[in-house]
Amino acid sequence: MSMIRKAVAAMLLALAAGPAAAQTMAAPGPTLQAVRARGAVDCGAHPGAPGLGLMDSQGVYRGLEADTCRAIAAAVLGDPNKVRWVVLTSAARLPALQSGQIDVLPRTTTWTQSRDTANGLNFTVVNFYDGQGFLVRKSLGVKRAKELDGASICVTSGTTNELNLADWARANHITIRPVVFEQNDETRNAYKAGRCDAFSTDASQLAGLRVTLPDPDEHVILPDIISKEPLSPAVRHGDDQWFDIVKWTIYALIEAEELGVTQANVDEALKSENPAIRRLLGTSGDHGPFMGLDRRWAYNAIKAVGNYGEIFERNLGQGSPLKLPRGMNDLWTRGGLMYAMPIR
Amino acid sequence: MHRIIIALGLLVGAALPAAAQTAPAAAGPTLSAVRARGALSCAISTGDPGWSQPDSRGVWQGMDADICRAIAAAVLGDPKKVVWQHLTGQNRFPALTSGQVEVLTRTTTWTFMRDATIGMNFTAPNFYDGQGFLVRAESGITSAKQLDGATICFTSASTHELNLQDWSRANNIHFTPAIFADKDEARRAYESNRCDSYTGDASQLAAVRAAFPNPSEHVLLPDRISKEPYAPSVRQGDDQWFDIVRFVVYGLIEAEELGITQANADEMLAKSPRPAVQRLLGKTGDLGPAIGLDRAWMLNAIKAVGNYGEIYDRHLGKNSPVQLPRGLNELWNRGGLLVSPPMR
Numbered sequence: 001m002s003m004i005r006k007a008v009a010a011m012l013l014a015l016a017a018g019p020a021a022a023q024t025m026a027a028p029g030p031t032l033q034a035v036r037a038r039g040a041v042d043c044g045a046h047p048g049a050p051g052l053g054l055m056d057s058q059g060v061y062r063g064l065e066a067d068t069c070r071a072i073a074a075a076v077l078g079d080p081n082k083v084r085w086v087v088l089t090s091a092a093r094l095p096a097l098q099s100g101q102i103d104v105l106p107r108t109t110t111w112t113q114s115r116d117t118a119n120g121l122n123f124t125v126v127n128f129y130d131g132q133g134f135l136v137r138k139s140l141g142v143k144r145a146k147e148l149d150g151a152s153i154c155v156t157s158g159t160t161n162e163l164n165l166a167d168w169a170r171a172n173h174i175t176i177r178p179v180v181f182e183q184n185d186e187t188r189n190a191y192k193a194g195r196c197d198a199f200s201t202d203a204s205q206l207a208g209l210r211v212t213l214p215d216p217d218e219h220v221i222l223p224d225i226i227s228k229e230p231l232s233p234a235v236r237h238g239d240d241q242w243f244d245i246v247k248w249t250i251y252a253l254i255e256a257e258e259l260g261v262t263q264a265n266v267d268e269a270l271k272s273e274n275p276a277i278r279r280l281l282g283t284s285g286d287h288g289p290f291m292g293l294d295r296r297w298a299y300n301a302i303k304a305v306g307n308y309g310e311i312f313e314r315n316l317g318q319g320s321p322l323k324l325p326r327g328m329n330d331l332w333t334r335g336g337l338m339y340a341m342p343i344r
Numbered sequence: 345m346h347r348i349i350i351a352l353g354l355l356v357g358a359a360l361p362a363a364a365q366t367a368p369a370a371a372g373p374t375l376s377a378v379r380a381r382g383a384l385s386c387a388i389s390t391g392d393p394g395w396s397q398p399d400s401r402g403v404w405q406g407m408d409a410d411i412c413r414a415i416a417a418a419v420l421g422d423p424k425k426v427v428w429q430h431l432t433g434q435n436r437f438p439a440l441t442s443g444q445v446e447v448l449t450r451t452t453t454w455t456f457m458r459d460a461t462i463g464m465n466f467t468a469p470n471f472y473d474g475q476g477f478l479v480r481a482e483s484g485i486t487s488a489k490q491l492d493g494a495t496i497c498f499t500s501a502s503t504h505e506l507n508l509q510d511w512s513r514a515n516n517i518h519f520t521p522a523i524f525a526d527k528d529e530a531r532r533a534y535e536s537n538r539c540d541s542y543t544g545d546a547s548q549l550a551a552v553r554a555a556f557p558n559p560s561e562h563v564l565l566p567d568r569i570s571k572e573p574y575a576p577s578v579r580q581g582d583d584q585w586f587d588i589v590r591f592v593v594y595g596l597i598e599a600e601e602l603g604i605t606q607a608n609a610d611e612m613l614a615k616s617p618r619p620a621v622q623r624l625l626g627k628t629g630d631l632g633p634a635i636g637l638d639r640a641w642m643l644n645a646i647k648a649v650g651n652y653g654e655i656y657d658r659h660l661g662k663n664s665p666v667q668l669p670r671g672l673n674e675l676w677n678r679g680g681l682l683v684s685p686p687m688r
Contacts, residue, residue: 026461111685113594117587118369118634123685163688167619228686237583244460251456275510279456290461332672332681339472339681342571343456344506 026292031103031235031242035076038084043069044093044105045085048185050208051316051324052108052128052231061085064315065106068127068233068250071301071311072104075249075293080304089183091158094119097236104246106233108202110160115234122243123232125250127308128316129328129337131225132164133203135210138220140197145224152177154196156187161201164227202229207322245291248343252298255280255340256307258331263306266299279343287343298343308338368633374446374578374585375419375636383425386412387445390430390526393551394659394666395451404428407659408449411470411576411593414645415447418592418637423648432526434501437462440579447576447589451548453503454575466575467590470597470652472672472681474568475507476546478553481563483540488567495520497530497539504543507570527552545572547660547668554665588635594684595642598624599651601675601684606650609643624687631687652682 028036035041045061046053053063070080086102097105098120109115110130111123134153136142142151145168155162157180169176179196181187188209191199199206206221213219233250235243256262259277261269269277278284281302282295289295305311309331316324330336371379378384388396388408396406413423429445440448441463452458453473454466477496479485488511498504500523512519522539524530531552534542542549546568553562576593578586599605602621604612613625623629625646626639633639649655656673657663674680 113591113631113685113687114629114634116685117584117591117631120583122583122586126685129683160686160688171618228683230683230685232685240465240580243465248456248460274514287456287460290457328676335679337676337681337683339571339573341454341456341459341466341469341573342503344503344510 025289026241028292029239029241031239032076032245032292035103039077040082040084041069041073041076041104042084042086042102043072044096044102044107045069045087046107047087047089047183049108049205050212051204051320051322052208053106054208062315064128064311065108065231065233067305067311067315068106068253069104071253071305072106072246072249074300074304075252075288075297076245078294078296078300080301089158090156091182094121097121097234100236103242104233104235108205108231109234110229111232111234112160120237121234122237123234124243124247126230126232126337127250128204128231130202130204130229130231132161132200132227132229133206133225134222135191135199135206135219136197136222138218142198142222145222145226146172146174148176148198149174150176151197152179152195154179154181154187154191154199156180156184156201157182159201160227160229165200168226202231204316204322204324207316207324211321241292245293248287248291249297249301251340252280252301252343253305253308253311254331254338255343256298256302257309257338258333258340261302261307263302263304263310266302270299276343285344368638369584369636371636372582372584374582375588378419378446381427382420383427384412384416384419384447385427385429385445386415387429387431387436387439387448387450388412389450390432390528392451392527392548393555394547394664394668395551396449405659407471407655408451410649410655410659411449411596412447414596414649415589415592417644417648418595418632418641419588421638421640421644423644433499434525437464440464440577443579446585447578449576451545451574452577453545453572454577455503458577463580464577465580465586466577467586468593468597468684469573469575469681470593471547471574473545473547473572473574475504475543475570475572476549476568477565478534478542478544478549479540479563479565481561485541485563485565488565488569489515489517491519491541492517493519494540495522495538497522497524497534497542498544499523499527499530500525502544503570503572504545508543511569547666550668551660551666554667584636588637591631591635591687592642592645595624595645595687596649596652596655597675597682598684598687599642599646600653601677604646604651606647606654609646613643620687629688 048054053065056062069083073083074080088096096102116123134145153176210216210219235246281299288297313319316322328337332339391397396404396408399405412426416425417423431439436450439445477488496519549564553559578589625643632641660666660668672681676683
């Protein structure tokens with residue numbers, strides 16, 4: 001029994017990141033090495049999605065996806081500004097990740113099975129649950145999506161939105177006339193110019209578009225959501241350490257919200273006795289070093305951009321013009337789907 | 345030179361999705377090994393009601409056993425082609441990382457340390473649990489905080505000991521640990537009064553309680569001291585196999601959302617006009633071939649064990665002695681946390 005107890009104690013110690021493990025820092029894998037050598041994380045960026053990824057008037061890239069990338073840079077390099085934004089169209093984003101042009105793709109990309117399996121990439125963690133909806137002019141008198149029979153609908157090509165629209169129309173025996181453009185801007189402008197009756201994309205993007213129209217009150221987002229659009233940053237196959245780094249940085253932001261650790265109180269939280277907070281912030285354990293990172297990886301990320309809830313509210317929620325409710329993106333303890341795997 | 349490499353990468357990247365349309369992806373090392381053996385080597389427990397335990401005919405039954413069967417059906421077309429590996433809490437990780445098993449389903453919590461430090465990848469959460477306490481009704485204990493000074497039985501090398509330490513430290517509660525190598529020993533120790541309480545994941549305690557001669561003499565306390573998300577896991581280094589296991593689990597969840605059951609799967613395949621149903625069952629698209637499998641991969645899995653809800657109800661829910669409500673393990677659109685990325 002005592003032998004077993006000793007062996008068990010040794011294993012538990014290892015699993016708990018005991019002092020023995022603290023001696024060794026995991027060797028950096030190829031992506032981490034490249035990021036360090038370059039001194040920056042290369043992140044796929046959106047040409048323009050308000051609340052998610054958009055250059056502001058000062059040329060600063062803003063949004064939930066932008067802050068996700070800053071959090072990764074802070075966790076990996078200790079500085080949220082060490083990011084190079086690579087603006088990519090929908091058609092170019094997956095090849096850019098596969099070819100190594102970028103390290104991570106946090107660019108409003110829906111996690112689908114074909115993308116996950118046929119493109120040599122791995123989706124990490126859903127950081128925004130969206131769904132495809134419709135924006136229409138109030139003057140059209142349409143209240144529900146099913147009343148769009150015969151309507152012309154503006155949609156961007158090469159996106160899941162185009163496929164969803166076709167699926168939905170077929171399943172509901174509705175005839176629509178898709179008006180297709182390659183760039184989101186073109187699609188938006190076409191809708192603005194009255195070249196189609198409706199504009200269909202993810203609800204978050206519709207909310208962003210609506211507030212930029214000269215007369216937001218004359219447009220309405222229909223209540224129907226016709227798809228699941230879980231957005232998730234993705235990485236290339238073949239570097240599990242980098243996969244873990246991106247995955248656990250996102251979980252750390254969610255876990256921080258659950259534990260009440262914020263951008264403002266994170267320094268105070270370093271003194272916390274709560275074991276979960278101590279592990280998260282690196283005051284106990286070696287979670288960072290096990291991924292080849294500093295013990296303060298998650299502290300640096302939270303200090304840079306705040307916890308998940310703060311990022312959401314600033315970019316999409318009550319602190320933003322979009323005023324999107326948390327909805328499915330609330331914590332699991334409050335009725336949403338956001339749930340961090342335990343950091344232990 | 346650098347530019348040329350990127351250009352080549354872009355070409356390869358653009359060609360991949362097209363290739364998946366015509367022929368199944370080449371089998372990676374794990375898929376090849378499973379095919380050569382003609383069976384899946386799958387890790388379950390040595391006996392755990394609701395998860396994996398032999399029925400009166402010696403057939404292993406439970407949610408974990410059925411996940412193994414679903415994978416075998418998807419990969420080999422036959423749910424019986426499973427080599428059962430009965431592992432303890434201690435030897436399950438070495439068994440996975442050494443290659444003795446291809447999948448570990450054994451009620452294993454997805455934690456940081458396991459995910460990021462021992463060469464394994466968790467695929468998709470298939471059960472959200474939390475650690476609780478079982479006590480004898482005659483003890484009069486109604487809350488975990490009354491356990492100060494108690495002797496508590498649990499299984500070694502599990503997350504339960506770490507959680508218990510965290511919780512006792514945070515709540516200033518002292519307890520005497522009684523540690524056992526497997527669940528049977530811990531349960532017997534509790535049954536024979538060697539400890540005041542038996543701690544483990546609530547779902548397991550509910551099953552243990554249901555199996556006692558007089559279940560009403562035991563109480564599952566309402567407190568949950570941890571998040572315990574269970575997920576099947578695979579070795580790092582074979583992304584195709586990771587995708588296969590991940591999407592079989594998601595496929596079972598998606599099947600429930602789409603209303604595809606063990607009984608109606610053939611009829612849905614023949615008659616359903618819904619594009620999402622047609623894709624999941626392989627009538628259209630190439631979701632199976634993209635991961636090196638037959639087009640009928642999910643049809644075979646669903647016909648073998650049913651959708652996620654059917655598996656749950658049979659082993660843990662309303663059709664089982666355990667009688668555990670779905671709770672967090674409901675679908676996302678019915679108040680739970682289970683959500684599959686879109687299968688398209």
